[in-house]
Amino acid sequence: MSNTNTENMTFKHVSYLWDEAKAQELAGDEVALFIYRSNLLGADLRLTNYGGGNTSVKITDKDPLTGADTEVMWIKGSGGDIGTLTKAGCAALYLERLRNLENVYRGIEFEDEMVELFNHCIFDLASKAPSIDTPLHGFLPFKHIDHLHPDAAIAIAAAKDGKKITEELFDGEIGWVGWQRPGFDLGLQLRACLEEAEKNGKKLRGIMLGSHGLFTWGDTAYESYVNTLEVIEKCAEYLENNYGKSRPVFGGQKIDSLAQEARKVQAAKVAPILRGFCSSERQMIGHFTDDNRVLEFVNSNDLDKLAPLGTSCPDHFLRTKISPLVLTLSPNEDLTDVAAIKEKLAPAFEAYRKMYSDYYQACKRDNSPAMRDPNPVVILYPGVGMFTFAKDKTMARLASEYYINAVNVMKGAEAVSEYTSLPHQEAFDIEYWLLEEAKLQRMPKPKALSGRIALVTGSGGGIGKAIAKKFAEEGACVIINDINEERVQATFEEFTKKFGKDAVSKTLLNVTDTDSTVNAIDDASLAFGGVDIIVNNAGISISKSIAEHSLEEWDRLYDILVKGQFIVSKAGIEVMRKQGFGGDIVNIVSKNAVVAGPNNPGYGSAKAAQAHLTRLMAAELGADKIRVNTVNPDAVISDSNIWSGGWAEGRAKAYGVTVAELPAYYAKRTLLNEIILPDDIANACYAFVGGLLSKSTGNALNVDGGVSMGFYR
Known part of the structure; x- marks a missing residue:
């Protein structure tokens, strides 16, 4: 575990936000400290995207039925966000019951049935629904656990030889579990990874999940927090030292951006046209950004190679779709003749919808939900920026943030190795996961003016x-x-x-x-x-x-x-x-x-x-x-x-x-x-x-x- 001297603690790539005075006010309340730690981690988007990742703590509490001491795990509930997490947004489960579910687990093809069984493990009756990540935390023995989606770590996790890089960078202190959809079996794999390391005399401080994210832990909320920051800092430092070392970032710049004011004008003129195309199924709300990280990507030589690959982290993919649409308009395209621009863009949107339909048909299973809106979520305009469209502004903004995360991941992976995305079938199984579909069906009915x-x-x-x-x-x-x-x-x-x-x-x-x-x-x-x-x-x-x-x-x-x-x-x-x-x-x-x-x-x-x-x-x-x-x-x-x-x-x-x-x-x-x-x-x-x-x-x-x-x- 970390032995960092906290008095001289400085980080370049992450934010150290721990306030010891605030922590002392919460001393003795491990759940409150777990929530405090979670909020700090969620406040830095370099550590995890909004709504992404999960955090937990294991405590001893009194069983309300027997009065005996029992081990309880508090964890972020389904659909929550660690940056804004409160106690009401957590699930609390009997740890022994959760682990005993291994006795009835029928194998990876029956993953989804385990989620309903989590309800039989509920300790606090006011609990939120436990998330799919619950067994991942439950089968690890550590008191405080952080599961995050840091761009720097995912860049290594999504690299072609990410396992080798992880081993060498951390000298075996960070384990590796290859890509697998979150669920009960992944929790068992995390436990096996830890046990294998201990058998070989290694004391792990974390585990990297291939193409997915990072697990880190500690004996106290503070130890877990610092350990998490240190691991991510080391990943980010490694990437920084490799940017441009073997080849220019994203293969170098291909085109120049318009000046900032000109970008805004061009974006404002084309946005309603794009919105019209993206609203063929239902009216969408848009978001635009000309963030420097986006411009570096969309103006690069590698755009055509990397954009079609899509994202790797499941959280990113769920919000950004299989891949973005790249516009073939020149940055200073004359947008005066709207009919001509629509005629020019129509084939690209038709091709995207066909690509999405083909992807659905090729990957669907017997019980897959019906195909959803085939329009793109992310639209890249070289020289101008990025548009995202979704059912509401929040989802459109978040899709933009997630794709910037994905750009960061691609940048890092390409700097140290070669970026790899999720195979289409794996991506489909996440996008059309029946558990995700159930979440969508539970969402409240849109208000009358939603999307307007x-x-x-x-x-x-x-x-x-x-x-x-x-x-x-x-x-x-x-x-x-x-x-x-x-x-x-x-x-x-x-x-x-x-x-x-x-x-x-x-x-x-x-x-x-x-x-x-x-x-x-x-x-x-x-x-x-x-x-x-x-x-x-x-x-x-x-x-x-x-x-x-x-x-x-x-x-x-x-x-x-x-x-x-x-x-x-x-x-x-x-x-x-x-x-x-x-x-x-x-x-x-x-x-x-x-x-x-x-x-x-x-x-x-x-x-x-x-x-x-x-x-x-x-x-x-x-x-x-x-x-x-x-x-x-x-x-x-x-x-x-x-x-x-x-x-x-x-x-x-x-x-x-x-x-x-x-x-x-x-x-x-x-x-x-x-x-x-x-x-x-x-x-x-x-x-x-x-x-x-x-x-x-x-x-x-x-x-x-x-x-x-x-x-x-």
Whole structure:
């Protein structure tokens, strides 16, 4: 075991995060220390990918039935992440019962039936479901065990002569178990590896799993933590010393990247097209990165050799598919002619889908689940970067992280030997593992707006914020925007806290400015892959008689309400057409579009123009499956910006009441005697885009409590 002097501990390739003061607070609670250790390991993505790996501790506890001391193993539960692990995310099992399952184990072809038997070993009734890795920890005798997926270790594990490298690098202190799918038999192999080493007088400090990952351990949480860091540090140092030694990294650079800003522009333009191709089965959400590690790979001479091989680690493969799609577009390809670009890309996507179907047909077994979406998850664009597409932003982002892990592995393996990936049959047996299929079937039903991307103008506050919030609650990714940067930031932080970082992005947007609008739409494409829902909500209001109205005020109303609706809709339509699967435009108009009220010529006529532009767009865009509808609010006072700038005073004057009396006045004049709130408008917008009205376009929905003068005739 490690004898490192902790006072002088420094690491170059991993992060040493242990806080002894924090550990002392947990002293005496081995489970708490195990969770603390796990969180530290999971905080460094160089040690393991999100959701990957597993950690455990074995303790002595009182059997609740007999009161006798019994050995219990606490381990990360199925589907958890060690970086965010809590006690509630763990499984606790009677260790003796778990090990006794060997007596009923019928062999590797019956692996899956063992998982259900884990439930007969549960000690803590609040346990999460035990993971498939449980026997791997159970059959090793060590108190604290770390099973991680460090890029540096997997690079050696996935090298053609990884076993020999491991033996020489660690002088026999790290064992080797060749590739095998995780399960009961692999746990027995780990035990056998340890016993064989001890028989030969070797004291192992860990075991390398071929193409898979690393096991390390210790007598205490701290010893295990340090041992893990030291082993990974040594692997990373070995790789670093070999980069470029025998040949250039990835065979050297083949092409140059575009400049950073040009990469972003190119990525934003092509993302909706790629999203359209990847959404042939269901709408996907995208993620883009031009991380330097990605660029080094996609710009290299070895790209064509290594990309088709796919990944080696099961965790990487499950999220990135059998292999990526490499685009044949030049980095500075002219993307202006969308039809021509689609025609150029279509054969590549068809070929990928055929390749995936052939892979499925060649590897499927009698009880394999039906073939899943054959579209690529990872798309590599030399000179620009990497796109990933998945059912939601979190999965798309994680797929990107996993593929970067895979790039690191390929880089390391090629530096010291030759990279090897999983054979197709092994990869298939993981991807279509019945246990993985069961996990997928247990996942909650997607929300109505899952897989959809919404830009609501003026969503920094008021009605726009309420609409964006409703959409996010129903599963959409939303782009918070406003002309006011402080409002954008405040709402962005609020939404991020409530919905998570993957559900929301932000951008400044002046709807009267074409460049600002194009930039905002590009930001949406970079953040999520495109846009599906545009809500033209940004607005102002001015209440004056025609004699009092200035030309500047008139122009300002028409610029924001009418020209703004035109500019944003036009930019949104361009992206929706690139995607090719339709979308929704909802225009927030007003009761005043049809009601001739006092002191309202500018605002009312601009709203009427917005309403008719809605009908005109609906008539024009039906062939594109883009629905265009209107929501007509009235008197939304709560948290609405239109009541600033003298509007409230103007309306109060027009109706002969005070500003304080306005809410009651407006409610009293409605048929339902109701005050209208921003949430009411949000619900109306959701009614149009939530799926139940997918065959409705050119319609108007009044949300005014019932104002008979506003009825459509």
